Amino acid sequence: MTSASEGVLVLAGTPIGDPGDAPPRLAEELAAADVVAAEDTRRLRRLTQTLGVEPTGRVVSYFEGNEAARTGELADALAGGARVLLVTDAGMPSVSDPGYRLVAAAVERGIRVTAVPGPSAVLTALAVSGLPVDRFCFEGFLPRKPGERLARLREAAAERRTLVYFEAPHRIAATLEAMAEAFGAERPAAVCRELTKTYEEVRRGPLEELARWAADGVRGEITVVVAGAPAPGPQDLGPAELVERVAVREAAGERRKEAIAAVAAEAGLPKREVFDAVVAAKHQTA
Known part of the structure; x- marks a missing residue:
């Protein structure tokens, strides 16, 4: 293992389907890691055979069922100077997969966290x-x-x-x-x-x-x-209702200019139309 100051957690992306999508650095990291934490060690074995690499470090399982218990063990290894490689069945660790707890534990201890970018569903x-x-x-x-x-x-x-x-x-x-x-x-x-x-x-x-x-x-x-929700269309608001909405905003502390802009955005109307309604109402009450 390296010195304690050089412990590092490596999050590695794995193929989501086609093994040929494995990033080139993945094989290097698998060979160099002191500990390989895998969501499924059997799948890891198939992947390493495909890549033609043999991990030299210790291989341990790290999945939903043991994630909470094993995080402390892996964090201790990192604190001791180990290079820990985390891989899941497919895609990037911690994205709806194990990994978040270990990343949080490493960050809390001031341990470096890096990644081998890879496929993402x-x-x-x-x-x-x-x-x-x-x-x-x-x-x-x-x-x-x-x-x-x-x-x-x-x-x-x-x-x-x-x-x-x-x-x-x-x-x-x-x-x-x-x-x-x-x-x-x-x-x-x-x-x-x-x-x-x-x-x-x-x-x-x-x-x-x-x-x-x-x-x-x-x-x-x-x-x-x-698709996201569609943008709201123009609202069928009369001049009186536009003026009332501006007045409510002004009463709440907004400047008239900002209130007019906000009401225009809410109604899907040009600011000039709301401004004209406010001016007309002011003249009517003068």
Whole structure:
């Protein structure tokens, strides 16, 4: 092992499907690590055979069932100067996978944390979805219970950014139905299945249509991308209501200029139209 001051945690991305997508540095890190913490040691063995590399360090399991207990052990190894490599079954560690606890523990101890960037189902699905990607948020897996799932979706119904979810194949039909109920049947979405694998499929369309398609059963690893809520259209507000909204904001302490701009944005109207309504009302009361 290296000196205590050189302990480092390396988060390494692994292929989400095609083994050829493994980053070149992954093999180097697997060979150099003092400890390799893997979500599934059997999958790690298959990956190392494909890459033609043999880890020289200790290989331990690090998955949801033992993550809490093993984090302290790995953090101690890092504090002792070990180079610890963390890999999951697919994609980047800590993104809906084990890793967050160990990263937090390493940061708390002042240990260096770095990464070997690699494949990501989130970014891959966004890129091929055909939906806006300039702003997005990742929601991970939804709750398994129908009521909790629908409640979570309703919380995100007004979100303007593109939404990304992971889902299990046996729940995807029910999830798409819940999305159609919470977001609206016509909300555009894309179901990305088996990304980068032999049977890769990207199904695009309104949520209601995708729910009907999934009702017959869907297999494989699934990422769902949903368009954000549409921008509100112009509201049909009369001059009197515009003036009233400006007055409310002014009473709350806003300057008239800012109040007019805010009301115009809320109503989807030009600021000049709201300004003219305020001026006209002032003349009427003069």
